[in-house]
Amino acid sequence: MSPVTGLTNLYAENSAVKTRFFYGFGAEYDFDHITVQPITLGLGVSLYDLSTYNIAGIETPGVNILPYPQDTLNYTIKTKNLTVLFEPKLIYTAFHLQPYVLGGLGYARNTLSNFSEYTSPGSLAAPSTSLYPNHTTTVFAYEVGSGLQYAFWNHSNSHAIIFHVEYRYLNLGQSRLGRASEQTTNQNIHVNNTSNIVDIGITYRI
Numbered sequence: 001m002s003p004v005t006g007l008t009n010l011y012a013e014n015s016a017v018k019t020r021f022f023y024g025f026g027a028e029y030d031f032d033h034i035t036v037q038p039i040t041l042g043l044g045v046s047l048y049d050l051s052t053y054n055i056a057g058i059e060t061p062g063v064n065i066l067p068y069p070q071d072t073l074n075y076t077i078k079t080k081n082l083t084v085l086f087e088p089k090l091i092y093t094a095f096h097l098q099p100y101v102l103g104g105l106g107y108a109r110n111t112l113s114n115f116s117e118y119t120s121p122g123s124l125a126a127p128s129t130s131l132y133p134n135h136t137t138t139v140f141a142y143e144v145g146s147g148l149q150y151a152f153w154n155h156s157n158s159h160a161i162i163f164h165v166e167y168r169y170l171n172l173g174q175s176r177l178g179r180a181s182e183q184t185t186n187q188n189i190h191v192n193n194t195s196n197i198v199d200i201g202i203t204y205r206i
Helices: none
Strands: 010-013 022-031 039-060 073-092 097-119 135-155 159-176 190-205
Touching: 022 073, 022 190, 039 097, 073 135, 073 159, 073 190, 097 190, 135 190
Parallel strands: 097 159
Antiparallel strands: 010 039, 022 039, 039 073, 073 097, 097 135, 135 159, 159 190
C-alpha cells in the first residue's frame, strides 16, 4: 500500500507482498474447427475469490505539522477481492504437451474493512475515536498469463482429462476505505491489488 501524503496522518504498510489462498471456477469453449491449425482459440469466463487477509502497518500522526521522530500507532485492515473475467486463450496443439497464452478482462469487487489502530510499544500516541468505515469498490480488472497443458486421456478427440501448469499476473485495481467523520480532506486510504498466481490443476474437457 502506498503511503498517503498530504494528510494529517501518514500510513505505511509493513510489507507490500502477501501470500494468499484463492479459489475459482469457470467454463471454456475451444473452437477447434474454425481456427488455423495447429492453433486453437479458447474463450472462457471465470470467477475468482481471493481470501480475506490482514494488512498491517505503521501510522504516524500529525506528520505534516510535527517534526520527526514522532510517536506512532500500529494499524490493521482486512481486504477481500471477488473477480469475474472473460478469458480468451490461444493454444498450440501440434504436440501432446501444448503451450498456451491467455488474457482476461472483467471487473473486481474489492472490499477494505475492519480498520483498527493501537498504540505502538513505547509510544505515547493515542488511537483516534474517529475510524475509517468499510468500503466496497467495483473496478476494471485484467490478467495476462501463459502455461502448459497435457491431455492424459482422450476419447474420440472430444473428451479429455487435461493437466495444466500456468502463471497469471492479475491486476484488480484499487481498494479504499471510506472517509472518517473527522477527516478534513477528500483523500482515502487505498490499496493497489495485484497478484502473481501459479496454478496447477486438472480440467475435464467435454
